[in-house]
Amino acid sequence: MTMNKEEDAGKDVSNVVFGYTANNAQVEEENRILRETVNQLKNELTKFQKTPLLVCEIKDLQGDKALMRLPNGNEFFVNIAASCEPLTAGDSALVEQKNLTVVKKIPLSKRFTVEQFVIIEKPNISWSSIGGLAEQMTEIKEVIELPLKKPELFKAIGITPPKGILLHGPPGTGKTLLAKAVASSTKSTFIELVGSELVQKFIGEGAKLVKEVFQLARERAPSIIFIDEIDALASRRIEIGTSGEREVQRTFMQLLAEIDGFKHLGNVKVVGCTNRKDILDPAILRPGRLDRLIYVPVPNVEGRKEIFHIHAKGMATGRMNAQKLVDAMDGFSGAEVRSVCTEAGYFAIRASRHKVTQDDFVKAIEKVRQDEEASKDYLVMFG
Numbered sequence: 001m002t003m004n005k006e007e008d009a010g011k012d013v014s015n016v017v018f019g020y021t022a023n024n025a026q027v028e029e030e031n032r033i034l035r036e037t038v039n040q041l042k043n044e045l046t047k048f049q050k051t052p053l054l055v056c057e058i059k060d061l062q063g064d065k066a067l068m069r070l071p072n073g074n075e076f077f078v079n080i081a082a083s084c085e086p087l088t089a090g091d092s093a094l095v096e097q098k099n100l101t102v103v104k105k106i107p108l109s110k111r112f113t114v115e116q117f118v119i120i121e122k123p124n125i126s127w128s129s130i131g132g133l134a135e136q137m138t139e140i141k142e143v144i145e146l147p148l149k150k151p152e153l154f155k156a157i158g159i160t161p162p163k164g165i166l167l168h169g170p171p172g173t174g175k176t177l178l179a180k181a182v183a184s185s186t187k188s189t190f191i192e193l194v195g196s197e198l199v200q201k202f203i204g205e206g207a208k209l210v211k212e213v214f215q216l217a218r219e220r221a222p223s224i225i226f227i228d229e230i231d232a233l234a235s236r237r238i239e240i241g242t243s244g245e246r247e248v249q250r251t252f253m254q255l256l257a258e259i260d261g262f263k264h265l266g267n268v269k270v271v272g273c274t275n276r277k278d279i280l281d282p283a284i285l286r287p288g289r290l291d292r293l294i295y296v297p298v299p300n301v302e303g304r305k306e307i308f309h310i311h312a313k314g315m316a317t318g319r320m321n322a323q324k325l326v327d328a329m330d331g332f333s334g335a336e337v338r339s340v341c342t343e344a345g346y347f348a349i350r351a352s353r354h355k356v357t358q359d360d361f362v363k364a365i366e367k368v369r370q371d372e373e374a375s376k377d378y379l380v381m382f383g
């Protein structure tokens with residue numbers, strides 16, 4: 001059957017070709033088009049037959065050879081093709097699959113990757129939107145804001161301000177808020193990295209990303225590099241067994257190298273953040289690194305009152321006894337105080353009222369406390 005069909009098809013073509021003898025030019029044109037099509041298809045076919053090239057990262061160059069690393073982590077010492085553009089360490093390149101010769105440099109846009117993976121912003125958070133952390137604010141102003149704004153003061157006196165600080169304390173107490181506020185007040189670029197993400201998402205790329213983040217920070221200076229959950233990167237390791245741990249270790253080493261590499265009075269500062277200071281590798285806290293520790297506690301009753309006023313300020317409320325509410329929120333973090341305000345608003349909305357009442361707040365406090373206890377139970381059971 002198939003044979004017959006092909007024969008028919010062949011006849012068709014010859015009919016087409018020979019049927020137009022009257023018009024030679026037309027036949028030639030027809031012929032040319034067919035030839036072109038055949039050539040195009042041949043070209044496509046050869047493309048399909050070629051083996052693909054591998055993408056690698058150039059780690060180091062020695063004479064006419066390169067040390068390169070494949071995405072799977074394997075490293076090879078290989079030749080560079082004569083036709084290849086000049087390379088530098090850190091470039092991305094294509095290598096031949098069989099003998100791994102570097103054949104071509106490729107412009108993998110670096111900026112593109114960093115900016116895709118970290119949060120970069122110019123925050124707009126004023127000091128007055130932070131409640132109950134007066135001491136911490138003063139300290140941050142002294143060690144970060146002042147050196148960025150008036151480096152000459154430090155030069156004149158002859159002291160070196162810290163390159164970075166470590167904010168530590170329970171979750172939801174305003175650590176991120178403090179870091180953003182200092183970025184705002186110094187008009188700095190705020191670059192946020194999350195330790196656990198760096199470890200989980202960028203397998204094999206963590207160290208490179210850290211390097212590029214610092215590069216970006218220098219380009220956009222003044223900058224604050226905020227590293228949330230820094231414990232995920234910088235925790236004390238008893239033994240480095242798995243390749244995953246080695247990878248985290250490499251990323252951490254790169255972070256230390258970057259911090260060591262910049263100047264005390266430069267305009268890049270690092271703010272680390274953790275609620276597990278106990279497991280931190282002391283290397284990160286050595287002098288010249290994040291050597292100023294600032295504890296951010298759960299607010300006391302005064303602090304809660306300030307935080308409550310900050311978040312309730314914009315709300316439509318009736319007559320209220322704020323002190324009573326603040327007393328009832330014993331042990332709440334700043335984030336929980338804010339949740340109380342939001343929840344109270346919802347109670348009013350559900351009751352189709354336009355004002356939030358004292359009772360809405362009381363119910364909201366109860367709800368937030370229950371939620372908190374439920375999450376604690378969860379942690380006990382599964383954490």
Ligand SMILES: Nc1ncnc2c1ncn2[C@@H]1O[C@H](COP(=O)(O)OP(=O)(O)O)[C@@H](O)[C@H]1O
Pocket residue numbers: 129130131132133170171172173174175176177178307310333334335336338
């Ligand atoms: N001291 C505070 N003053 C005002 N708001 C606070 C305070 N602490 C926490 N909040 C509220 O809780 C949210 C989460 O706080 P965040 O700064 O992310 O806590 P942390 O980084 O310490 O976990 C903030 O965006 C803010 O709305």
Ligand SMILES: [Mg+2]
Pocket residue numbers: 172175176228
């Ligand atoms: Mg936070």
